[in-house]
Amino acid sequence: MRIYCSSMRGKGYNILDERYADIIIDIAHEKVDRPFQYRIPESLREQVAEGSCVRVPFGAGNRLRKGYVVAVKDTAEFDSSKIKEIDSVETGGVSVEGRQILLAAFLKRNYGSTMIQALKTVLPAKVSVRALERKSVRLAIGRDEAKEALLVLEKKHQTARARLLKELLSVDCLPYALVTGKLNVSSAAVKALAEQHIISVDTEKKLRNPIRIQADGAEKKCLSPAQQKAVDTVLSDFAAGIRKTYLLHGITGSGKTEVYMHLIEGVLKRGRQAIVLIPEIALTYQTLMRFYSRFGDRVSVMNSTLSAGEKYDQCERAKRGEIDIIIGPRSALFTPFPNIGLIVMDEEHENSYKSESSPKYHARETAEEVARMHGASVVLGSATPSLEASYRAERGAYTKLSLTERLTGGQLPAVHVVDLRKELKEGNRSIFSRKLQELLDDRLTKKQQSMLFINRRGYAGFVSCRACGHVMKCPHCSVSLSEHKGGRLICHYCGYEEPAVRSCPVCKSPYISGFRAGTQQIEEKLKELYPKARVLRMDADTTKQKESYEKILAAFAGGEADILIGTQMIVKGHDFPNVTLVGVLAADLSLSVGDYRAAERTFQLLVQAAGRAGRGVLSGEVVIQTYQPGNAAIVHAAAQDYKGFYEEEILYRELLRYPPVCNMMAVQIFAKEEKAGEELAKKLAELAESFQDTAQRADRRLLVIGPAPAAVGRVNDIFRFVFYVKYENYDTLVKVKDKIEERAASMQLKNEVLQIDFNPVNAF
Numbered sequence: 001m002r003i004y005c006s007s008m009r010g011k012g013y014n015i016l017d018e019r020y021a022d023i024i025i026d027i028a029h030e031k032v033d034r035p036f037q038y039r040i041p042e043s044l045r046e047q048v049a050e051g052s053c054v055r056v057p058f059g060a061g062n063r064l065r066k067g068y069v070v071a072v073k074d075t076a077e078f079d080s081s082k083i084k085e086i087d088s089v090e091t092g093g094v095s096v097e098g099r100q101i102l103l104a105a106f107l108k109r110n111y112g113s114t115m116i117q118a119l120k121t122v123l124p125a126k127v128s129v130r131a132l133e134r135k136s137v138r139l140a141i142g143r144d145e146a147k148e149a150l151l152v153l154e155k156k157h158q159t160a161r162a163r164l165l166k167e168l169l170s171v172d173c174l175p176y177a178l179v180t181g182k183l184n185v186s187s188a189a190v191k192a193l194a195e196q197h198i199i200s201v202d203t204e205k206k207l208r209n210p211i212r213i214q215a216d217g218a219e220k221k222c223l224s225p226a227q228q229k230a231v232d233t234v235l236s237d238f239a240a241g242i243r244k245t246y247l248l249h250g251i252t253g254s255g256k257t258e259v260y261m262h263l264i265e266g267v268l269k270r271g272r273q274a275i276v277l278i279p280e281i282a283l284t285y286q287t288l289m290r291f292y293s294r295f296g297d298r299v300s301v302m303n304s305t306l307s308a309g310e311k312y313d314q315c316e317r318a319k320r321g322e323i324d325i326i327i328g329p330r331s332a333l334f335t336p337f338p339n340i341g342l343i344v345m346d347e348e349h350e351n352s353y354k355s356e357s358s359p360k361y362h363a364r365e366t367a368e369e370v371a372r373m374h375g376a377s378v379v380l381g382s383a384t385p386s387l388e389a390s391y392r393a394e395r396g397a398y399t400k401l402s403l404t405e406r407l408t409g410g411q412l413p414a415v416h417v418v419d420l421r422k423e424l425k426e427g428n429r430s431i432f433s434r435k436l437q438e439l440l441d442d443r444l445t446k447k448q449q450s451m452l453f454i455n456r457r458g459y460a461g462f463v464s465c466r467a468c469g470h471v472m473k474c475p476h477c478s479v480s481l482s483e484h485k486g487g488r489l490i491c492h493y494c495g496y497e498e499p500a501v502r503s504c505p506v507c508k509s510p511y512i513s514g515f516r517a518g519t520q521q522i523e524e525k526l527k528e529l530y531p532k533a534r535v536l537r538m539d540a541d542t543t544k545q546k547e548s549y550e551k552i553l554a555a556f557a558g559g560e561a562d563i564l565i566g567t568q569m570i571v572k573g574h575d576f577p578n579v580t581l582v583g584v585l586a587a588d589l590s591l592s593v594g595d596y597r598a599a600e601r602t603f604q605l606l607v608q609a610a611g612r613a614g615r616g617v618l619s620g621e622v623v624i625q626t627y628q629p630g631n632a633a634i635v636h637a638a639a640q641d642y643k644g645f646y647e648e649e650i651l652y653r654e655l656l657r658y659p660p661v662c663n664m665m666a667v668q669i670f671a672k673e674e675k676a677g678e679e680l681a682k683k684l685a686e687l688a689e690s691f692q693d694t695a696q697r698a699d700r701r702l703l704v705i706g707p708a709p710a711a712v713g714r715v716n717d718i719f720r721f722v723f724y725v726k727y728e729n730y731d732t733l734v735k736v737k738d739k740i741e742e743r744a745a746s747m748q749l750k751n752e753v754l755q756i757d758f759n760p761v762n763a764f
Contacts, residue, residue, distance in 0.1 A: 020076050021048055021086060023067040024101055024115065025058055035070055035105075035115070037077055039085045048072060051098035051373075053090035066090075068101035096319060096336045097123075099373050103334070106369050112737050112756035113359035121359060122334045135176030137190065139168050140200040149198050160185045161193055168199065176201065221258055230259050230401040235266045238341070238377055245368055247348075247393045248381040250403030251412065251640070252611025256381045257287070259403070260344045261294050263379060268295075268324050272341025272376070276327045277363060279350030280569050287346075288327055295325055302328035302335060305549075330355065330363040333370060340374040343367045348380040348389055349604050351761040360757040364389070383611060383642075384604040387653065388759075390646055391660040406615075413582070413613040413620035415638040419629045421469055424511070431525055436583045436623045443581045444533055444562055448618065450581040452526070452565045453609045454519060454589065463489060463501070464588060467509035469627035471588075472501065480598070482711060483514045495708025519565050522585065526563065538566035568605065570612075580620045582613040587626040587634055595762065596658045599633040603645050606637035657703065657726050659759045665725045665733045666760045667740060668710065672751040674719040680752050681707035681721040684740050688725045691736050702727040702736075733758065 022035035038056050040048050048054065050069055058065040064087055076083060104118035139146055146169055153162040164185045167174060179185050193199045223231065234246055250256045264274040278287055291299045300314050300323045317323045318335050326335045330353050333343070345353070345367055353363040364380065371378045380389055380398070393400040406412070418433040428434055443450045462480040463472045472481045474491035481489035487500040504512045519539045526535055538552050549569075556564050557576055564570055584606060591602040606624060614620020626634055636645035653661045667684060671677025689704045706723030713720055727733055737756050744754045 018074075018076065018080065019045055019048075020073045020083070021054070021069045022071040022073065023054065023056060023069055023086075024105075024119075025056070025065050025067045036067075037073075037083055039076075039080070039083050040072070041085050044086055044089055047089040048086065051095075051102045053095050053098050055087045055090070057084050057087060068098050070101060070105040096338050100334065100336060102373065103366075103370065107359040107361050107366070110365070110734060111359040111361045111758055112741065117358050121355075121361075134204045136173050136202050136204070137164070137168070137176055137179050137199055138173045138202065140194075140197050143169065146198070158189075160189045164189070164193065165198070221255075223258065223262065224255065224403075224405065224407065226403050226405065227255055227259050227262075230403065231262045231266070233399070233401060234263055234377060234379065238267065238270075243371065243375055243377050245371075245378040245380065245392075245398045246401055247385060247389050247398045248379055248401045248403070249385055249390075249642075250381065250383060251406065252383045252608070253406040253615050254383075254403035255407045256346070256383075256403065257290060258407075260346070260379065260381070261291065263342055264295075264325060264344070267341035267377075268298075270341060272339050273318070273323075273337040274325050274342045274344065275332055275335060275337070275340060275367075275370075276325065277332060277343070277345045277353070277367070278327065278329060279347045279352045280329070291325060291327060298324040300326055302326050302332040304329075304331075329353075330366075333363055333367055337374075340370065340376045342376055343371055343378045345378065345380045347382055347608075349382045349384055349386040351601070354761045356762075358755060360755070360760075362759070384607045385642075387600055387646065387649060388660040391650065411614075411619065412640050413610055413622045415610055415622045415624060415640075417629050417634060417638050418623060418625045420625055420627050421467060424466055431522060431585060432529065432583075433623065433625050436625065437529070439581050439621060439623060440530065440563070440583075444530065446580075447562075448580045449556070449559075449561070449576060449578045450563045450583065451570055451576075451579055451609075451612055452522060452563060452583045452585060453570060453605075454522060454565075454567065454585045462588075463512060463514055464627060465504035465507065465509055466511035466513075466627065468504060468507040469629075470504055470506040470512075471628070490709075494705055519567060522565055526565065530563075533563055534561040535563045535565065536561040538564060538570050576612065577615055578618070579612055580614055580618045582609050582620070582622045584609050584622070584624045587624050588628060591626070591628060591631060591633060596653075596656070597761065599631075599649060599652075602631075603633040603637045603649075606634065607640060607642070610637070610640070657699075662726050662728050663730045663733055664759055665737060666757040667723050667725065668755040668757065669707075669721045670753040670755070671719045671721070672717070674714075677719045677721050677752060678707070680747075680749075681723060684743065684754075685723045687740060687743055688723070688736050691732065691739075700728070702732070730758075 019040040020037050021040050023038055024035055036056075036058075038054075048069060050072060052069045054067050054069060055064045056067050057063070058067075062084075100122045101119070104115065104122045107113065107118040107121060108115050141149070146165060150162055150165045150169070153165060160183075163183060164174075164179060167183060174183075176190075179190060180187055190199070190201065194201050230246075230248060237244060248256055248259060250259075260276065264276075267274055276287070276291070288299070288301055300317060302311065302314050306314070314323070314326065315336050318326065318337050321338070326332050326337070345364060348364060355361050364386075367378050370376070382389070385393075389398065392398045416435055418435050420433065423433050430437075432440075440450055463483050464470065472489055474481055474494065474496050476491070476494050476496055481491055481496075481498070483489060483500065488497050489500055490497040501512060503510050519537055523535060523537050526533070536552055536556055538549075542548065542552065552564075555561060559578065587602060587606060590605055591598055595601075610622040610624075613622050624634060624638060628634065632648050633645065636642075636648070650661070653659070658664065667681075667688070669677050669681045669684070671680065685704050685707050688702075692702045694701070703726040704723060705726070707721050708723070710720035710722045725733060725736055727736075737758075740756070741754070
């Protein structure tokens, strides 16, 4: 009788005193998309644990394959008589690869995806790239023999070979590129001498280093008392073996980066490595410069601008111990360091920390899991922490650290809120308010720099009145309605819709429509107003080329421009001492999108934007232009009042059961046929509703909203539907997710695709 290993299907089988391991086979094949279960022999029970590397018989030929244990269980999930045994355990504890396999299993379990999608997320791509080679040429014979060989070559008039030999008699080793370049010796001549065993050509494989900057060593700065307290708290806990997640809430310009560097230095002294996460590629240049100045070539970078070869080589350098610090966006979290001691997540509130492709993980929770695996600490830093982080700190899950003073000793910038409704009434139809124009004139005269920010990416078709500022909102969800083609206003959360309006329902003004603006349009208008001003623009169009971020930022930092115009990428984390004016041209673009996070996102953007002004010795000013000057997010942002905003916003989240008070799962359905997609969405929503416990209070039960068409109902002839499931307990939502995935798998869908997103950061 032939015995087969089982895939993870079927009912549980309880066998007395038996233990089983779910194992991912180390095979580069997309069809191996599930764990296989093996029996753990009694002799190996003490050695097999999650993450262990094992050898197992696989396939009909029982060929021994390497595998990684992702779970250890007491129950067989298939007929135990057909389950094979683990052959052996690789020694050395949980390997780097083992931890990555475990991390992939965590992503699959907690966020919903296939195992292969999770593995592709955490494992460095095995790409076919040519290794960089460094060749050198040296003598293969003694000096006396070489002198005799030189005389022979000169007699034969083999001048190129003689020239090379003469150089090697004066220098021990020459780079191959110099030989074939400056010395003008052909590769054929080099080969001939090598074949005669007169010289040898040595080849050394070199890993790519993407850092192409020169930075002088920076002296450590003296810490302020608040900074020192934050550093001492984390490092004393670390020395005592206490591992926590810390929320470093520091106002803009309070020196969070210096705290990070002191913490990293402390961790490096203990032989551990550090990961520094940043939300935008645009921040890489300045952050890298500061870290490279302090830590030298032990620092590297990981982001999407690197070539496939550069990315792979950074992973290899990390494994070999050639680097200790990696800087990059969320994907840098999966750098295969052997012994991570600290993970820093700067600007932790940023949406870019959430993956928009499966598995739709959030870097914050994933960083905590990576830290748990390595026995590391996590530091979350922000001037405007996410409500999730603050909520957890309020409840003791995170330890809060505060920096409340600017290091320069200066005050936070003065903020002017300009009512665009008033500007319109008084005849100013320009995108620049009179106050902003006045201050721009002043800065150009004083040779100081200005930044103009427009959140173009926040545009989502919302409709507002230019006369009174009224925004068309859903009566059921407290989010704005979005303008769709065909003259309909639709809510993307519950599906409510109504006809488009031609006049404002509040003040009857005809000036009601969707708001549109762009950086290129602003640049043109600005040049009309100030033809002599030097203007730089930074957005998706001007940063397509590799290193374009660095070039624009370096030019602005070097004083080559008076005004920098840009989208979100210019307001996050940059430090330009000569910037004394920041203009936010249309705060309403992010305030009125159809998303429950709109107020939080607007508050964060405005505070971050204001924080770019007056970071040097010169004081700064900020102009916020809006049609809704009385909105709570704008009022609190102008006052730099995080506590006031948090307390008001968390009440709203509690009332409507939104994260972080309640967890929320979005289930998206993509279908070729509209009716089939709609029916599938209804069936899966009904399945989710079956988890309701009617014995609970109505306001505490599991809640299903929808299904409804997605924000963009059809893309490339694919119809899109969504429904939301709200419940306080995250593990219960994971169980709902598992059942939905199980039902979808049993239906053997061909023309429909399912995606699941926990606590989404964008409306669908």
